[in-house]
Amino acid sequence: MIFILSGFIVGEITYTINPFIFALLIQVNYLVLRGDYISIVTSILVTNSFTDFLFNFFSMGVIYYLFGSKAGKFEYLVFFTSGIVGNVLTLLLFPPDVASAGASGGIFGILAFYIVDDMLEFSRIDWNGIGLLLIVFVLSDIIPGVNYLAHIGGILGGIILALGRKRLLTQTKPRPYP
Template identity: 75%
Template structure:
């Protein structure tokens, strides 16, 4: 949640005092295609939209309330990888003249990671978790100018990272018992 607040403050400051720097921090597909690859990561953390900030900040609070931070530091990796996957899909499916910024792809990655991880841990389908994910996805994507492709990318990455984590934990446990 602190990173979301800091990213919003950086977004407001750079947008106000250095729009050129702001344009390098957010993902503008044309600039990424011309070599500004760092924007695939920086745009996850930076936004100048108060609405985006409030929704992302609140969403992380709800996720922490529901799941705690049981993945520990791995959660940061989930956030960044999910955000980057969402940004790569944005690059692939939107025009070069599209700009995108904000943490929601990473947040959807964390939410889907925890839902999938719980299902894998308890070896059951969690209908409530799936319904929650669908409701959050639909509600967030009815807001104008929301990057639903980044949300889908975050969801896919979060699920894949949960599967990967569970598989690695299983391998580790098996090797430990040898």
């Protein structure tokens, strides 16, 4: 939640002082295609939209209420990896004139990660969790200007990381002798 608040403050300050600096921090596909690769990461942390900030901040609060922060520091990896996957999808599938910013890809990644992680932990399909993810996805993507590809990429990143983490944890546990 601190990343989201800090990103909004940085976005507001840079956009107010010098919109050119703000444009270098967000992902503008045209600029990324010409070598501005760092914005694939910085755009996750920056927004100047109060609505985006409010929804993202509230969403993380709900996620922490539902799941706590049981993944610990691994959650940072989920957040950034999912955000990057969403931004790469945006780069590959949207035209060069598209610009995007905000943490929602990473947030969708965290939500998907926790839902899949719970399903793996309890060895069952959690239809409530899947329903929640679908409802949040649909409701967030009916808002004009929302980057649904970042959300899809975030979800994919969260699912992949949950499956990968489960696989790593089961391989590193000592096996009892028969």
